[in-house]
Amino acid sequence: MRSIQFKKSVILFLMLNIQINVLAQEEYCCQRILMFPTFPMPEGQERDLSLAISLLWNSMINKTGAHELGRCPLPVELRSWEGNQEVDSLTENMKAATTKTQPDYPSDEEARKGADYIWKGKLELLSIDKIIPGEWEDAYIDENTMPGARHYEPGYAIGKWRFTIQLYNPFWGEVVKEASTSVWEGDGDLDEPYITLFSQNFSNLKEIILDYEKTPKKAEFESKVVQVDPEKTKRITFNVTDEKGEKPQKWQRLAVKVDFGSIINGTPCCELGEDAKFYSFMCEEGQVTIEYKAPDPDKTTFDHLTVYNGCIIKDPVTISMTNVEIQDVIGSVDIALIKEGYSGTITVTKTWDYTKDGRNYSIKNVGKQTVSFNGIFKPIPQMVGMEGQPITIYGPHEVSGTWRHNEECYCSGDCSCSGLNYQKFGSGDFPQESLQGLILITNLFPTDNKVVADQLGQFGLVSWYDIGTPTENVPIQTRTKSYSKDTGCTWDNSTGSINLTGSDARFKIKDINHLHGDISWSSSKESTSVSITDMTEAIYDPKQFDPEQDGTEYTYTVTWNLRIR
Structure with a gap:
């Protein structure tokens, strides 16, 4: 059985009916347009069979x-390839006539988009048994054909053939599916190989495209509510999957709508004007930040x-x-705008000033x-x-x-070198990795009920x-x-560590919004770990000062000023 022949009426139909339109939609959903461009014939085949x-x-x-x-x-x-080209040419001619410029027709690559x-x-002629040469024939006689007119009918080959077809995404250079006869x-131009190829491989065309596109169907956030400090920019991440739970195509577009705030790294989309609250993203690797x-x-x-998906x-x-x-x-998520935490300063100062006497000399130590x-x-x-728990x-x-x-x-006194004879000094940033040792803990026990508050207080369980x-x-x-005898008193420099x-510090909470204090005491003992408290009545009998307040050699000062944010 022969395929559809190249009839003049068919060509006219394609040129006049630019598109093969499908049934109008009762509901709106994403539409896909398909075209079948012409393709070259193999060597030995003169007649163009692509149309x-x-x-x-x-x-x-x-x-x-x-x-x-x-x-849906x-x-x-x-959409007709020839018809689409005709529309593009017509549009370009109209534009050129209006602007009085030369028409700039789109290339085949541009037209494919x-x-x-x-x-x-891709039609392959694997071997040739016979070539039927082209010939001139009498033209079809109608009112537009001159008597005696002739036209050329191209020749064709008889042999072994194979046809390969790809469903192709021209925007991302991806083959959706490929199959061969x-x-x-x-x-x-025998129909049967093409019909068999289609029925065996592409009869479920919509499913093929849907499986390929992997339309985003679910956006999942880490929690139902995201807490955000209103003074800071917050990075919020969500995962995107298709209806099978797989990653969508990286080029799938999403729109994120925000009710009141804004999104810094998205592209404003989908609305016009300064009040636009939609921002577009691509799915990338299935995770969007x-x-x-x-x-x-x-x-x-x-x-x-x-x-939203798009x-x-x-x-x-x-x-x-x-x-x-x-x-x-x-998908969606609620955002709670919370001023949380504290900001401020904490300072620990140690000073010393004491003298040790020898038999006929004395050493004075001072420092900070x-x-x-x-x-x-x-x-x-x-x-x-x-x-909601007492401790934070x-x-x-x-x-x-x-x-x-x-x-x-x-x-x-009797010194080898009198006066200043020893120094240690240095300054710098506190090591970043050790900053994790900083900690603030608040314990807020219920105090609205006086009986409960008094009972907790007996065990030292007050808010602190x-x-x-x-x-x-x-x-x-x-x-x-x-x-030294040769040089007298000289200085030597070296490095060390301290x-x-x-x-x-543990103190009762007087104002949860403002934690502050400035406590100093003196001791005879040196320490690199000090502690202070105003909760001396607690059942474990803590010391108010450690090291204890028993001398004047060392003075310790702990100052803190932290306000709720």
């Missing part, structure tokens, strides 16, 4: 029925993000990311060491889900630390807070003065 093959192929798709092709999901429109998918055919003998900026916290304490699958050069063609809601921390303390990740543990969020140490020794700062070993410079002073 006949494409018409046969489209007729098999159309046998599915206009209703089936046109209904994924209505399919078959008039559809979402194209069919790429078995080898057949005879003419290249947005940089969320909160609205004015004085105007609202909550926000909401909604994620219809556009073309690359951003062809259709910019300002367009998504929003389709369905696939200061360790300071400044920044923001926020609940540690382990506190998530423990809201805060760790360093954006905290920096500095230290400074200066120590001097003076000798008087702990502040802990870490110790650390840091490098310093050392200078030592020594005497331990910075850490602290623990």
Whole structure:
């Protein structure tokens, strides 16, 4: 059985009816346009069969029925390659006439992007048994044909053939599916090989495209509510999957709508004007991260993000990311705008000034060491889900630390070198990795009921807070003065290390919004780990000062000023 022949009426039909339209949609859903461009003939085949093959192929798709092709999901429109080129040329001619310029017709590559998918055919002539040469024939006589007119009928080959076809995405250079016929003998325009190829491989065309596109169907956030500090930008990540739980194609577009805030890293889309609240993203590797900026916290304490899938699958050069063609809601999350944590400073200072006497000399030691921390303390990740519990543990969020140490020794009396003869000094940033030792703990027990509060108080369970700062070993410079007979008193420089002073403070909560104190005491003992408290009545009988307050050699000062954010 022969395929559809090249009739003049068919050509005219294709040129006049630019598109083969499918049934109008009763509901809106994503539509896909397919075209079958012409393709070159193998050597030895003069007659161009590509149009006949494409018409046969489209007729098999159309046998599915206009209703089936046109209904959701994924209505399919078959667009004529020749008709599309004719429209492009017509449009360009009209533009050129209006602008009085030369027409700039689109290339075949550009024309291929008039559809979402194209069919790429390849006809192979594996061997030639016979070539039927072309010949001139009498032309069809009608009112537009001159008597005696003739036309040339191209020749064709008889032999062994094979046809391969690809369903191809021209925007991302991807083959959706490829299949080939078995080898057949005879003419290249026999219908049966093409019909068999279609029925065995492409009769479920919509399912093939849907399986390939992997449309995003679910956007899943890490929690139902995301807590955001309104003064900071928050990175919020969600995972995207298709209806089978697999990653969508990386080029699938999403639109994220925010009710009140804004998104810094998305492309404003889907609306026009300064109040646009939609932002577009691509699925990439199935995980999308947005940089969320909160609205004015004085105007609202909550926000909401909604994620939509879209219809556009073309690359951003062809259709910019300002367009998504929003389709369905696939996920959402609530945002709680919370000023959480504390910010402020904690400083630990140790000074010393004492003299040790020898038989006929004395050594005076003076010095000062200061360790300071400044920044923001926020609940540690382990506190998530423990809201409402009495205890809250805060760790360093954006905290920096500095230290400074200066120590001097003076000798008087019978000394090899009198006066200043020893120094230790240094300063720097507190090591970043050791900042994790900073901790703030608040314990808020119920106090609205006086009976309950009194009972808890008997066991020392009043509302209180702990502040802990870490110790650390840091490098310093050392200078030592020594005497030799040849040179007298000279200085030698070297390096060493000292331990910075850490602290623990436990105090009753007077104002949960403002934790502050400035406590100093003196002791005869040196320590690199000090502690203070005003809860001496607790059942475990803690010391108010450690080291104890029993001398004047060393003075310790712990100062803190932390305010709720």
